[in-house]
Amino acid sequence: MSWRKTGRNAGHGPMTREAFTIWGIRLSIVLAVLLIWQGLTTFNLMNPVFIGTPGGTFREFILQFNTRIVTTDLGYTLRETLAGFALGTLLGLLAGALLAQNEMVRRAASPLLTAANSLPRVTLAPLFIIWFGLGSTAKIALVISVVFFIMALNTIAGLTMPDPDRELLARTLGASRRQRLFHFVIPGAMPTLMAGLELSLVYSFLSAVVGEFVGGSYGLGVRLQEFANTFEIDKFFAVIILLAIITTFMAELLQLAGRRATRWYGSDKLKQ
């Protein structure tokens, strides 16, 4: 995801060269993995029944666009992911903002939030299926349960970041509580909030797919489970690659949207 940072400087002599090298290394790594994979199957070092083949995976990747995988399942997964992401981050943001206002409550609740956040919450998937059934609701609930704590903790961290100098400046300028919030606290919290959103998006995809894995009739997770059970490894990898491309694309989109808010972060890095 760091390629955009070099790409942004395309047009400047030395950076273009650097970007070129970075892309060269990146493609070499991908090529090396593909070659090893192909080698393992060509020389019968491993059985393609278990690991598939690059060629087969590529074929299935193209073919799946005409199947229910892309026309139906992808839609389910995307809807669950985005609904859970939107609700989970919104609730997390609200809870975090509320907790950031009151130091006593925050200090009381923080270890509990951290504990909840370090629980492997995807293991709650079977519970949500009992509660909400095999449809999309259980998956959305799972996504919310994962994303809520990530976002709440990031919001608290962002809004309560201790910067005594900035606090002193606000006081000596005579800033009101509202001015302090809008001119000092919220802009200062933006990088942390953006980082929370980006992390939440990736985890949203992950938890939606795991939710589908555990039970249901639609979604990429259901298909993955199916292909693994029937040893259709090429199809399995084709779905994984599709998922990786979409997740990366959406994360980049989110970064692009947030770049304005955190532009000064990038310029900080340029200076070093």
Add this chain to the structure above:
Amino acid sequence: MTVVSPSQHGLDTTRGVDNRAPHSQPTRRNATAGLAVEAIDVGLSPSHGIDILDSISLSVREGEFVAVIGPSGCGKTTFLNAVAGLIGITRGSLRVRGDLPSPGRPDSAYALARDTLLPWRSAIRNVELALQIRGVKKTERTAMAEEALARVGLAAARDRHPAALSQGMRQRVALARTFVTHPTLMMMDEPFGALDAQTRVLMQDLLLSLLEDSAGTLLFITHDLAEALVLADRVVLFSDRPARVSAQYDIDIARPRRSQDVRRDPRFVQLYDEIWSALKNELA
């Protein structure tokens, strides 16, 4: 680095003529009768731990530049923060232009060693911040901020973010932010403490030119004795913690001043030695 010339107001007749001109020699910003800051027996004893301020009695006249020096950790900054209304005192009486100290007075400004620019705001928007907080309208504050940036020689850097400015430039933006509201009481806590020696000298000259142009009063903390002598009309020496005023010195060096000229002044050398030996006693 562009430094605004200090000699634009036709008062440089005193310079170079008689470097030992007494402090009472009339200058435009000469002290008037009123007191900007009046501290009488000010003490601060925290509820636990040792006392910070023992008993500070110190008056700053209107238009006067006063430097406070003293051993590290002696309570200089604490005293300044009490004047700024950032912390309370436990004994004595402290008045700022007759009022109890309170932060964010419209006639005052406070500056720190670290420039504390907001990294997400461009230079001009950082300068505007002080006006924005006071509710000055957008067009008016942009014009005022542009003027302030020009006075510190940074008109061309108006749209650059702090990360893209050098330390000296950042400090000048902070200085523009301090002066943009046209404060008449300035409190500075080691304003150039974080700068390298050369930049510090340039900043002292810039500050002199800004100050000598205004009718303002300056109370500042420093542990650079040379800086105190270059900038101040009076140097106040604090004792080791808990702080008392251990001595005061009138710096009778003519204005307008320039850092390198002042340092060559025989009176500077004399005062430096005198105050330094007193300071050394406090350190011992």
